[in-house]
Amino acid sequence: MTRRTAQQEPPTPGGVVAARLRAVTVFAYTVFAVGLLFLVLCAALQLTRVSWASWEMSKYYLLTVLLVIGEMRPLLVARHDGEADRITVSTIFSVALALIGPVTLVLLAQAIAVGLDDLRRRMPLRTLFNIGQYLVTLTITRLVFALSSGNPVMDPATSLDGGDVLPALLAAATFFLLNNGLVSVIVALETGQSAREIFREDIRVGGLTWLILLGLAPVAAVVAEFSLFMLPLMMLPVLGVQHNAWIAALRQHEALHDGLTGLPNRELLRIRAERAIAHAGETGQHVGVMLLDLDHFKEVNDTLGHHVGDGLLREVARRVTDALPAEVTVARLGGDEFAVLVPGADEMGTVGLLAERVADRLRESVHAEGVRIGVQASIGIAVFPQHATTMDTLLQRADIALYRAKTNRGEIQIYRPEIDQHTVLRLSLLGDLHQAVDNEEFEVLYQPQVEARTGRPVAVEALMRWRHPVHGVISPEVFIPLAENSGAIGAMSRTAVQAALTTLAMLRIGGHDVSMAVNISARLLSDLELPDWLRHQLIRFSIPSSRVTIEVTESTITADPKRAMQVLRELREIGVRLAVDDFGTGYSSLSYLRRLKPDELKVDKSFVLQMGVDENSEVIVRSTVDLGHGLGLSVVAEGVEDQETYDRLARLGCDLIQGFHVARPMTYPALQAWLDAAVKHRDPFSRRKGPQVPRARRAPAHRAPA
Ligand code: C2E
Ligand code: CA
Numbered sequence: 001m002t003r004r005t006a007q008q009e010p011p012t013p014g015g016v017v018a019a020r021l022r023a024v025t026v027f028a029y030t031v032f033a034v035g036l037l038f039l040v041l042c043a044a045l046q047l048t049r050v051s052w053a054s055w056e057m058s059k060y061y062l063l064t065v066l067l068v069i070g071e072m073r074p075l076l077v078a079r080h081d082g083e084a085d086r087i088t089v090s091t092i093f094s095v096a097l098a099l100i101g102p103v104t105l106v107l108l109a110q111a112i113a114v115g116l117d118d119l120r121r122r123m124p125l126r127t128l129f130n131i132g133q134y135l136v137t138l139t140i141t142r143l144v145f146a147l148s149s150g151n152p153v154m155d156p157a158t159s160l161d162g163g164d165v166l167p168a169l170l171a172a173a174t175f176f177l178l179n180n181g182l183v184s185v186i187v188a189l190e191t192g193q194s195a196r197e198i199f200r201e202d203i204r205v206g207g208l209t210w211l212i213l214l215g216l217a218p219v220a221a222v223v224a225e226f227s228l229f230m231l232p233l234m235m236l237p238v239l240g241v242q243h244n245a246w247i248a249a250l251r252q253h254e255a256l257h258d259g260l261t262g263l264p265n266r267e268l269l270r271i272r273a274e275r276a277i278a279h280a281g282e283t284g285q286h287v288g289v290m291l292l293d294l295d296h297f298k299e300v301n302d303t304l305g306h307h308v309g310d311g312l313l314r315e316v317a318r319r320v321t322d323a324l325p326a327e328v329t330v331a332r333l334g335g336d337e338f339a340v341l342v343p344g345a346d347e348m349g350t351v352g353l354l355a356e357r358v359a360d361r362l363r364e365s366v367h368a369e370g371v372r373i374g375v376q377a378s379i380g381i382a383v384f385p386q387h388a389t390t391m392d393t394l395l396q397r398a399d400i401a402l403y404r405a406k407t408n409r410g411e412i413q414i415y416r417p418e419i420d421q422h423t424v425l426r427l428s429l430l431g432d433l434h435q436a437v438d439n440e441e442f443e444v445l446y447q448p449q450v451e452a453r454t455g456r457p458v459a460v461e462a463l464m465r466w467r468h469p470v471h472g473v474i475s476p477e478v479f480i481p482l483a484e485n486s487g488a489i490g491a492m493s494r495t496a497v498q499a500a501l502t503t504l505a506m507l508r509i510g511g512h513d514v515s516m517a518v519n520i521s522a523r524l525l526s527d528l529e530l531p532d533w534l535r536h537q538l539i540r541f542s543i544p545s546s547r548v549t550i551e552v553t554e555s556t557i558t559a560d561p562k563r564a565m566q567v568l569r570e571l572r573e574i575g576v577r578l579a580v581d582d583f584g585t586g587y588s589s590l591s592y593l594r595r596l597k598p599d600e601l602k603v604d605k606s607f608v609l610q611m612g613v614d615e616n617s618e619v620i621v622r623s624t625v626d627l628g629h630g631l632g633l634s635v636v637a638e639g640v641e642d643q644e645t646y647d648r649l650a651r652l653g654c655d656l657i658q659g660f661h662v663a664r665p666m667t668y669p670a671l672q673a674w675l676d677a678a679v680k681h682r683d684p685f686s687r688r689k690g691p692q693v694p695r696a697r698r699a700p701a702h703r704a705p706a
């Protein structure tokens with residue numbers, strides 16, 4: 001008989017769900033009440049009429065025993081969604097007993113068997129319903145048989161003959177329709193699906209099994225009447241049916257699971273995700289999808305062999321599953337890619353917390369096939385309904401977040417629309433990058449730096465732009481990381497440095513003795529030929545090395561610290577200056593500064609921009625200035641956008657000022673004009689239009705310039 005396996009506990013009440021829960025409760029109690037009424041009626045009519053202790057009864061008792069045994073060994077029939085229907089083989093015996101036995105006996109036996117079995121699973125409402133629906137179904141089955149065959153309704157049937165075949169089949173069909181019909185209705189009430197659909201799916205999944213079990217019921221009835229001792233032989237076809245169902249379930253399992261790790265596969269993940277999304281849509285909860293990718297898995301596989309790789313994947317599967325609550329689905333999508341489905345989270349943050357738990361568990365090194373391996377995973381997250389409302393887009397967005405997480409290895413990234421745009425753009429840009437150098441699409445702009453005290457321009461920073469024929473001007477923050485990963489960075493950086501040196505040479509000819517600051521990427525900084533190349537360029541343009549400042553960030557150096565330090569050492573030997581860019585954003589420690597021995601610190605613009613509003617930023621800026629001066633370095637503040645910040649920085653003793661308030665990055669001709677104007681109008685009180693000219697400051701009384 002059909003009972004759906006325990007899928008989920010009744011879902012958490014939300015508007016719709018609460019209403020459904022009420023409907024399910026009412027329906028279950030109604031069915032139970034009707035069933036109980038039938039039982040009481042039958043018992044009242046039969047208890048005294050049947051001689052319960054006679055030898056005649058033994059065949060009915062034997063059927064009862066087989067019924068109970070069958071009830072304890074249910075068949076699990078696999079549904080296409082990975083859930084399973086329980087079809088109990090006891091159907092053969094209960095229907096047989098319903099045809100020929102005293103109906104009270106089958107009702108009591110079935111009620112007790114179901115009650116015991118279901119109560120173990122602690123779902124009282126389900127148990128009541130299941131008992132009720134068997135009582136109803138079996139009573140009516142008996143009624144249909146008795147009325148259509150002319151057998152007595154209440155007394156045991158005399159003996160079955162050829163004329164009883166059709167009525168028996170009619171009764172079996174009644175049993176099937178009622179049993180599955182009632183179950184479909186309650187599942188429909190619970191899940192909001194259509195009862196007809198559920199019924200159809202039940203037939204599709206279990207139809208054949210049903211046919212065999214119900215067809216065997218009259219046979220069992222005849223055998224029971226023929227010989228008590230032959231009845232146990234009826235267990236043989238039952239074993240056959242059971243075996244078939246087991247094979248089918250195994251196949252279904254294989255179709256929905258990954259062979260290596262035993263985890264659900266993409267298909268099962270999709271089925272569960274769609275169900276979770278539909279449910280969360282009603283309760284207002286969130287559904288999280290994480291995509292997880294192992295860093296360096298390919299290296300492990302290639303160097304240590306596939307069996308180590310397989311062992312690693314199995315161990316990862318185990319850890320991820322262990323780290324997460326039971327209702328979460330962990331699936332393997334293939335290769336070293338795993339997915340995690342968090343159904344029904346009350347808060348979006350829950351998904352992030354679970355991701356951190358997973359990442360923590362994976363950081364402990366893994367023993368696979370006797371080898372100890374350090375693993376680390378990158379995780380991308382997307383959440384319903386914030387980032388997407390369908391499974392497909394959720395997966396896509398999680399994938400975009402993962403892509404972002406992988407660029408920094410071992411990160412957890414939650415999807416944001418910005419990274420999406422970048423990704424689409426990135427791919428098309430990546431293709432255009434190499435040609436861009438040849439097509440001279442790169443351009444260098446220059447942004448002046450002025451002495452805080454006097455407003456005198458003393459340096460310019462070279463900043464690159466990409467004038468893309470289709471996408472317009474592209475920020476270096478987008479294309480430099482791209483170029484870094486593609487190998488285009490070398491040619492590009494050299495072109496930029498050359499352009500900057502050409503500009504500097506021309507400015508010098510025009511009478512402006514300023515310094516030129518150039519940004520050096522990580523890749524270029526680990527190029528051992530850079531110092532020699534730069535020396536040649538300086539000679540070629542007749543530029544004193546002291547007029548060139550190399551700007552590096554901490555992350556530029558940490559990409560390949562050994563080489564970077566060597567290159568930096570050689571650059572200093574040439575005599576170029578060294579500035580630490582974006583100071584304050586990394587882990588910049590004193591010992592690091594001591595080893596690097598820079599000439600200049602550039603306070604990161606994020607602090608400068610926040611100075612007016614955030615006290616901490618002001619403190620950071622002040623201590624950077626003090627630290628720099630303490631080490632004998634000059635301090636530059638970038639990102640100065642207004643006069644007030646300029647004044648504050650000047651008061652703090654900052655040496656150089658760079659920012660939109662002084663001037664935006666501009667082309668070489670514009671810079672030339674700007675510098676000309678600045679020299680002409682270095683009168684501290686002049687305010688003029690045209691190229692914006694820095695307003696010079698009086699020397700602050702408390703500190704002399706470094
Ligand atoms: P960075 O070295 O920190 O450069 C300063 C950035 O701040 C520049 O952005 C500049 O336009 C911007 N900026 C200047 N003043 C202000 C201001 O008052 N307010 C605000 N909000 N921003 C200001 P840009 O030109 O987009 O450059 C971004 C980053 O790209 C640079 O940061 C640098 O790390 C990198 N970069 C630029 N040119 C090159 C290059 O030729 N080679 C390499 N390797 N990196 C470069
Ligand atoms: Ca810079």
Ligand code: CA
Nearest residue numbers: 581582604605
């Ligand atoms: Ca900077």
